[in-house]
Amino acid sequence: MVRSPALPEGRARADKARRTLSIFGATGSIGRSTADVVLQHGDAFDVEVITAQSRVDELAETAVQLGARLAVIGDATRLADLRERLAGTGIAVAAGPGAIVEAASRPVDLAVAAIVGAAGLEPTLAAIDAGADIALANKECMVCAGALFNRRAAAAAVRVLPVDSEHDAIFQSLEANNLRAVERITITASGGPFRTATLDEMRGATPAQALKHPRWAMGPKISIDSATMMNKGLELIEAHHLFDIESARLDVLVHPQSIVHGFVTYADGSVIAQLGAADMRIPISHCLNWPRRLETATPRLDLAAVGTLTFEKPDLERFPALSIARAALENGDWATNILNAANEVAVAAFLDGAIEFLEIAATVEAVLDRATATVGGTVLDTVETVLALDGEGRRLAAERIEFRGRRAG
Ligand code: NDP
Numbered sequence: 001m002v003r004s005p006a007l008p009e010g011r012a013r014a015d016k017a018r019r020t021l022s023i024f025g026a027t028g029s030i031g032r033s034t035a036d037v038v039l040q041h042g043d044a045f046d047v048e049v050i051t052a053q054s055r056v057d058e059l060a061e062t063a064v065q066l067g068a069r070l071a072v073i074g075d076a077t078r079l080a081d082l083r084e085r086l087a088g089t090g091i092a093v094a095a096g097p098g099a100i101v102e103a104a105s106r107p108v109d110l111a112v113a114a115i116v117g118a119a120g121l122e123p124t125l126a127a128i129d130a131g132a133d134i135a136l137a138n139k140e141c142m143v144c145a146g147a148l149f150n151r152r153a154a155a156a157a158v159r160v161l162p163v164d165s166e167h168d169a170i171f172q173s174l175e176a177n178n179l180r181a182v183e184r185i186t187i188t189a190s191g192g193p194f195r196t197a198t199l200d201e202m203r204g205a206t207p208a209q210a211l212k213h214p215r216w217a218m219g220p221k222i223s224i225d226s227a228t229m230m231n232k233g234l235e236l237i238e239a240h241h242l243f244d245i246e247s248a249r250l251d252v253l254v255h256p257q258s259i260v261h262g263f264v265t266y267a268d269g270s271v272i273a274q275l276g277a278a279d280m281r282i283p284i285s286h287c288l289n290w291p292r293r294l295e296t297a298t299p300r301l302d303l304a305a306v307g308t309l310t311f312e313k314p315d316l317e318r319f320p321a322l323s324i325a326r327a328a329l330e331n332g333d334w335a336t337n338i339l340n341a342a343n344e345v346a347v348a349a350f351l352d353g354a355i356e357f358l359e360i361a362a363t364v365e366a367v368l369d370r371a372t373a374t375v376g377g378t379v380l381d382t383v384e385t386v387l388a389l390d391g392e393g394r395r396l397a398a399e400r401i402e403f404r405g406r407r408a409g
């Protein structure tokens with residue numbers, strides 16, 4: 001039987017008309033879309049905390065717009081700047097990674113996890129421990145922590161509502177009464193900027209080409225993940241944890257129009273799907289407001305104008321990241337942790353011009369191979385173990401990138 005985020009495993013929550021909320025990663029692509037949704041319904045939300053890493057101007061501006069109580073900047077050298085920009089507003093300021101985690105401990109109804117990468121893990125766990133439901137965009141924190149993430153959420157009796165569009169689609173397509181009859185879950189993929197490119201074209205791809213996503217405007221890391229299709233691999237792992245479903249019943253289908261975001265196939269052959277424009281404000285609004293629905297200022301779907309919806313199987317030869325991620329999912333939490341860490345390092349190296357595009361997946365694969373012999377099977381029973389393994393994955397990835405760089409140079 002699969003699990004639905006709609007079924008509280010802990011206490012039931014009152015459907016409060018006005019919700020308190022914090023946004024971690026408020027200056028990013030998801031953070032800005034979240035602010036948009038909140039601003040449209042000013043009377044529905046009270047904003048407690050917003051955070052960023054280094055973009056002080058955007059953080060200060062958003063804090064004022066949203067009337068946040070506290071603004072936290074991760075880069076402690078920017079504190080004076082932030083203080084100056086928010087002087088006289090009554091908005092409190094703080095800085096440093098520890099201050100972000102501390103801010104996440106403030107009680108709110110909902111915390112939006114929109115930091116990019118494993119850096120979002122500790123704040124998200126702190127918000128869980130403080131009893132906040134989580135609107136989860138930051139898939140990497142789930143991929144790196146594995147089952148520990150759900151155990152923490154279950155212990156705190158909080159819900160994890162999926163912001164990721166495909167997972168929100170599955171959430172919307174799961175019928176609470178029919179969880180036993182779910183046969184398969186399918187998430188769709190746009191195919192990214194290289195869907196029709198040859199391997200040779202992909203080999204020579206520049207960061208600018210790889211960042212140019214055909215359908216979605218997103219932050220740089222997830223844009224590169226979409227180009228390698230590692231994003232879909234991370235999403236398979238995310239789906240496994242969110243819905244408690246095994247790899248063999250999880251499918252990926254390439255759907256270039258990005259209109260059908262995901263669907264559930266039931267035992268009787270019925271397929272329930274969620275459709276919508278490619279605009280993250282739709283899943284964000286669904287999670288922020290669930291179980292109510294409020295209006296969003298998003299484009300409405302005009303299927304006659306779209307005309308044709310197409311679907312195709314992913315090409316695992318040109319997009320090996322997808323098979324590497326699936327194998328990691330089947331190998332267990334230690335493997336998905338290493339996969340995520342190595343991928344974060346490889347994506348950053350590609351964006352820095354240190355490695356070629358095809359080397360991203362090759363690095364992740366090589367790191368997983370090496371890690372199997374040394375840390376394979378590590379049980380992730382504490383956050384310390386999760387972070388230590390993540391550090392090892394990063395170290396192995398950096399080592400390989402440096403070694404190959406030296407050989408090439
Ligand atoms: P962005 O890069 O646009 O934004 C990242 C946010 O996190 C920014 O606010 C950034 O601050 C902050 N941040 C970066 N590094 C750190 C750090 N080390 N510690 C604390 N804060 C940090 O990313 P996206 O909004 O695109 O993505 C956010 C997450 O949501 C990712 O996990 C992504 O996979 C997921 N997601 C995104 C989607 C999208 O459409 N963008 C769709 C589905 C999932 P600053 O601006 O100051 O650098």
Ligand code: MG
Binds near residue numbers: 164165166235
């Ligand atoms: Mg997605």
